[in-house]
Amino acid sequence: MKTILAKSILQKNKSGAWFGNDYNMNLYKGCCHGCIYCDSRSDCYNIDNFDEVRAKENALEILRGELKRRTPGVIGTGAMSDPYNPFEKTELLSRRAAELISGSGFGLTVVTKSPLITRDIDVFGEIAAEQPLLLKMTVTTADDGLCGLLEPNVAPTSERFAALEKLASAGLFTGITLMPILPFINDTTENIRAIVRRAGECGVRTIFPFFGLTLRDGQREYFYSRLSRIFPEKPLAKMYSERFGGSYECVSPRMNELWEIFREECHAAGILYRMDEIISAYMAGHLSEQTRFF
Numbered sequence: 001m002k003t004i005l006a007k008s009i010l011q012k013n014k015s016g017a018w019f020g021n022d023y024n025m026n027l028y029k030g031c032c033h034g035c036i037y038c039d040s041r042s043d044c045y046n047i048d049n050f051d052e053v054r055a056k057e058n059a060l061e062i063l064r065g066e067l068k069r070r071t072p073g074v075i076g077t078g079a080m081s082d083p084y085n086p087f088e089k090t091e092l093l094s095r096r097a098a099e100l101i102s103g104s105g106f107g108l109t110v111v112t113k114s115p116l117i118t119r120d121i122d123v124f125g126e127i128a129a130e131q132p133l134l135l136k137m138t139v140t141t142a143d144d145g146l147c148g149l150l151e152p153n154v155a156p157t158s159e160r161f162a163a164l165e166k167l168a169s170a171g172l173f174t175g176i177t178l179m180p181i182l183p184f185i186n187d188t189t190e191n192i193r194a195i196v197r198r199a200g201e202c203g204v205r206t207i208f209p210f211f212g213l214t215l216r217d218g219q220r221e222y223f224y225s226r227l228s229r230i231f232p233e234k235p236l237a238k239m240y241s242e243r244f245g246g247s248y249e250c251v252s253p254r255m256n257e258l259w260e261i262f263r264e265e266c267h268a269a270g271i272l273y274r275m276d277e278i279i280s281a282y283m284a285g286h287l288s289e290q291t292r293f294f
Contacts, residue, residue: 013076021075022073029047031051033151055087076109107133113155115162132286134206135173138160139161140179141157161198164203177208178207178262179208181258187258192258193261200270211255215250
């Protein structure tokens, strides 16, 4: 695969509110999942050839040094590029980075759509024994068929749930990012209930939702073109344009109703969904992190 050079790996966050992350870490650039809704495709990020994954060849060398120089905190990975893309099987950047983080005094949160994350259960266990650890899987639909249309080059939902169950069975703190929920597509009562109930069966501890999606220049045009190709019988692009115009946040018209259904199901399953509760729960037992957050 192609490689690029990085100047830094740990980017300091202005606020730790997003899952308590103090730093962002991207070991790859670009993503090959092909998800039709991906915000990272937007022009503002200036990522050329977004669908081509490139490894940051000096990432581990830089990370090793930054872990020594930076103030310990929680590192989040997966925001811009899935750390468990297909090339990770042989490149091992995410695994090697986790090994460096283990014992360094830093915690870790991961978000992915790939069951490959289960390969590194041993390293995650080492991190969790000393520092906060949260492993999240993005899930947008309970239906594998619809998943294949919205996220064509990634594991189906059923395999993601199987991975979550395996992680939870290993005693690791697991969660779901339930986003995006696309207006007129997967914003249904049946979908929300099915996802939360399956999550409960798999031992998932937290779900954080967004009942809508974001659209910016570059991504909006791509999304509309895919809608027309995937759902030719429905004028979805026109429906989005008429309802949302050029808005950044396109919230489902059913958001309030779906929120009530979601909360009801989460309470029944004992699943946390508020950001402050999620952060407190996965950091529990790690005094320095709790003190920093509160």
